[in-house]
Amino acid sequence: MKKIIIVSTVGLIYDGITSVITSYLEAMNREDLKIYVVSTIMSESKIEKKIEELGCEIVQLPSRRKSPIVYFFSLAHFIRKNNIEVIHAHGNSATLSIELLAGFLGGCKRRIAHSHNTRCDQVRADKMLRPLFNLLYTDALACGNEAGLWLFGNRKFKVLKNGRNxxxxxxxxxxxxxxxxxxxxxxxxxxxxxxxxxxxxxxxxxxxxxxxxxxxxxxxxxxxxxxxxxxxxxxxxxxxxxxxxxxxxxxxxxxxxxxxxxxxxxxxxxxxxxxxxxxxxxxxxxxxxxxxxxxxxxxxxxxxxxxxxxxxxxxxxxxxxxxxxxxxxxxxxxxxxxxxxxxxxxxxxxxxxxxxxxx
The missing domain is CATH 3.40.50.2000 (Glycogen Phosphorylase B;)
Incomplete structure (x- = not known):
């Protein structure tokens, strides 16, 4: 059974990224997949319950925003301890490097970066982390072409449109x-x-x-x-x-x-x-x-x-x-x-x- 961990870098809240995650989990054939979803920063109890009802497991981790270092090591430890094979990190900047590096140190072979926007608020951090980010991801996904160009530039990426029911x-x-x-x-x-x-x-x-x-x-x-x-x-x-x-x-x-x-x-x-x-x-x-x-x-x-x-x-x-x-x-x-x-x-x-x- 393949083990996957999914991270929303803004938390499990009522927003576009969380909606994308839950929509895909609902529509996907989850047989032969053991899926973990990280709860960090903020997390709505109704969303957690919905994810658990789909047969996925919620992983409670420290706040990515308030305690980024503790969050990083906790994520890396969980990935290594549970032999996670795929990390799928959703966000809109090179700060996704936090999740990707945690995946790398945890022995995760497949590290998916998923772009959901055409700019970000953490401009300086994004610029500083771009070289590291480009080294760490193995798969590049984007909700649209412009979001892909924003985060991956002229490097190869796949557009996976935000599908709806x-x-x-x-x-x-x-x-x-x-x-x-x-x-x-x-x-x-x-x-x-x-x-x-x-x-x-x-x-x-x-x-x-x-x-x-x-x-x-x-x-x-x-x-x-x-x-x-x-x-x-x-x-x-x-x-x-x-x-x-x-x-x-x-x-x-x-x-x-x-x-x-x-x-x-x-x-x-x-x-x-x-x-x-x-x-x-x-x-x-x-x-x-x-x-x-x-x-x-x-x-x-x-x-x-x-x-x-x-x-x-x-x-x-x-x-x-x-x-x-x-x-x-x-x-x-x-x-x-x-x-x-x-x-x-x-x-x-x-x-x-x-x-x-x-x-």
Whole structure:
């Protein structure tokens, strides 16, 4: 039985990387695989429980952020003690060297670095560690071409797209009516955003856009799904329009909330390949994204890119114009076909990852 250890360098939280990990574990044939998943930095108990229910084992290690040296040696010790053959480390910078070096010292022959973004916050550390990083990984994976170029440059890498479960995210009129009734928004324009409250997600600019929308459509509602350190600041920012901005928090049924939305907006400062953009298209939702986001995620005619340098009223014009073209059921059906054609079906991609693990 092949032994694999998986690490998310941001912790097991409700974010894109964790969603990728759990989605692949759900879709993969895990026979003949003994899979360990590291819990470090922060870890949501619901996510840990879900991973354990899939037959994987959670490995509790010291915080990668607060005690990196202790974390490093603990990881290396665990890998050697348990004869781990594959380490699969997910992140967005050469600080992945921590996991890769732990794997090397632990005797792990296969060391997979998986890039999920097009830039990082630890700029100096990334630059310093690049030479070591390039020596340590044996396999290079990326969620998209731009994310691969960012971390691996002109070195060889394989794009493994962030696949989604098309059945889970496909449009349902029955579920839409049920959710809109439950949320009491039957007569409202519902604008959605999914993402943690971090600088990268650019919530401040999103609020500016929504204020413009409210000026023209007073019955509009903005649904913010997610949590994070900047949430309190954003809540203060919208105190005067609080009835129109709904802070949903972290939920397990994001797909149900999507059904209730009319359009999604993602004005991020940077992204790798945002999973949510694929999910929105599967659901038939018009999606307005910042042009800093890779166009790899655009697989239908429901996506529009806008510059962050444009004024909020320009974004509002886009939103109102895109709403007029909505045809959810037809858009969802077309998107599902295109998702599969463009390599975003999770079950197809899980077979590829399984083959990498076992080869």
């Amino acid at each position: 098309v059945k889970k995210y496909s449009f349902s009129l029955e579920k839409r009516n049920e959710m809109r009734k439950r949320l009491d928004i039957s007569d409202c324009i519902a604008i959605g955003h999914v993402g943690g409250f971090f600088e990268q997600k650019n919530h401040k600019f999103l609020i500016k856009i929504f204020r413009e929308v409210l000026n023209r459509k007073p019955n509009a509602k903005l649904f913010l799904i997610g949590d994070g350190p900047l949430k309190d600041e954003i809540m203060k920012n919208v105190s005067d329009i609080r009835k129109s901005v709904i802070f949903v928090g972290t939920v397990d049924n994001v797909n149900d909330y999507m059904q209730a939305m009319d359009i999604m907006v993602l004005p991020s400062l940077f992204e790798g390949l945002p999973l949510v953009a694929i999910e929105w298209q599967i659901n038939g939702l018009p999606s307005l994204l910042s042009n800093t986001i890779t166009e790899d995620c655009n697989i239908t005619n429901m996506v529009r890119f806008e510059s962050l340098e444009e004024a909020p009223y320009i974004w509002t014009n886009d939103i109102l114009e895109m709403l007029e073209k909505e045809n959810r059921l037809e858009n969802s059906q077309k998107a599902i076909s295109l998702v599969r054609k463009n390599g975003f079906d999770i079950y197809d991609n899980a077979k590829i990852l399984e083959k990498i693990y076992k080869s």
